[in-house]
Amino acid sequence: MRLRTVGLLVTFAVGVLSAPLAADAQPAAKAYRLGYLALSAPGPRTDPIWQAFVHRLGELGWVVGRNIAIEARYAEGHAERLEALAAELISLNVDIIVAAGTSAVLASRRTTSRIPIVIAGASDPVAFGLVSSLAHPGGNVTGFSDSAGREVEGKRLQLLKEAVPHATRIAVVLDSSGRQDPGPMREAAKTLGLTLLVSLETTNPDEFRWTFAALKRDGAQAVYAPETPVNARHRDLIVALAAEHRVPGIYGSREFVNAGGLMSYGISYVELYQRTAGYVDRILRGTKPRDLPVEQPSRFELAVNLKTAKVLGLRIPQAVLVRAEHVVQ
Numbered sequence: 420m421r422l423r424t425v426g427l428l429v430t431f432a433v434g435v436l437s438a439p440l441a442a443d444a445q446p447a448a449k450a451y452r453l454g455y456l457a458l459s460a461p462g463p464r465t466d467p468i469w470q471a472f473v474h475r476l477g478e479l480g481w482v483v484g485r486n487i488a489i490e491a492r493y494a495e496g497h498a499e500r501l502e503a504l505a506a507e508l509i510s511l512n513v514d515i516i517v518a519a520g521t522s523a524v525l526a527s528r529r530t531t532s533r534i535p536i537v538i539a540g541a542s543d544p545v546a547f548g549l550v551s552s553l554a555h556p557g558g559n560v561t562g563f564s565d566s567a568g569r570e571v572e573g574k575r576l577q578l579l580k581e582a583v584p585h586a587t588r589i590a591v592v593l594d595s596s597g598r599q600d601p602g603p604m605r606e607a608a609k610t611l612g613l614t615l616l617v618s619l620e621t622t623n624p625d626e627f628r629w630t631f632a633a634l635k636r637d638g639a640q641a642v643y644a645p646e647t648p649v650n651a652r653h654r655d656l657i658v659a660l661a662a663e664h665r666v667p668g669i670y671g672s673r674e675f676v677n678a679g680g681l682m683s684y685g686i687s688y689v690e691l692y693q694r695t696a697g698y699v700d701r702i703l704r705g706t707k708p709r710d711l712p713v714e715q716p717s718r719f720e721l722a723v724n725l726k727t728a729k730v731l732g733l734r735i736p737q738a739v740l741v742r743a744e745h746v747v748q
Contacts, residue, residue, distance in 0.1 A: 723745070
């Protein structure tokens, strides 16, 4: 498969090129070059997460095509290609790299210890040796972890049980790139009286189809798909397969619910990318990455798709709905 190389000077900057510079935050006259590295492309040009990032840069005074250029490289789902793409970005003399996901951050860090790297979501920066500590990163890497913590697994399963009380056998769709230990899920499930059917090697469309069919044959009554890199890449397929097999699901981000999934509980990736833009701004103005702490999620949002619930013949309890920040009617 051909590597995807995308220059985002125009493609993802719709509505941002004309954004006014912040009156109290004028960048220097120099035009900077930002590298963006990810396992997969962020989606169509209307992708709200990417648009939030570019728009926030504009609010901070960094306007694409005027004083900042964005060079984006995507590995098309092949983690082994990330390091070569990181090297390509470095050869372009980028001033800063924004790396989305643990694999992309690891590849960037292996490639440079000089260019600042901002994490746009990584599971455990300390455990993976990306930073010395969250409070004092100590090198050229800082940013934002998207790890919601072990307790969030139990919260998601609890919400699923409240919304779909008859479902006691839950299919969990994981993949090897997600670096996610199923142990906390199993512990939480045991406490809630649930049985988990875990798939750990689902990485491409055919495997997703086989996995869903096999899990359904094994008696799965609902599905849980965390926000791993591969799951995010195949978000629409996962939601479509859940609908095809008529299994309600809970997911790791609101984007699954917007795509037609039943429920999600997790961080706001729109907010994470807005905050990532803030760190880009501070670093381009002279702050060293080692002086910016790595931040972890502090707020989680529940989203519910009532249209999907209706198709599945489910009535979501009011006790769940009143806690939802986002409801698709």
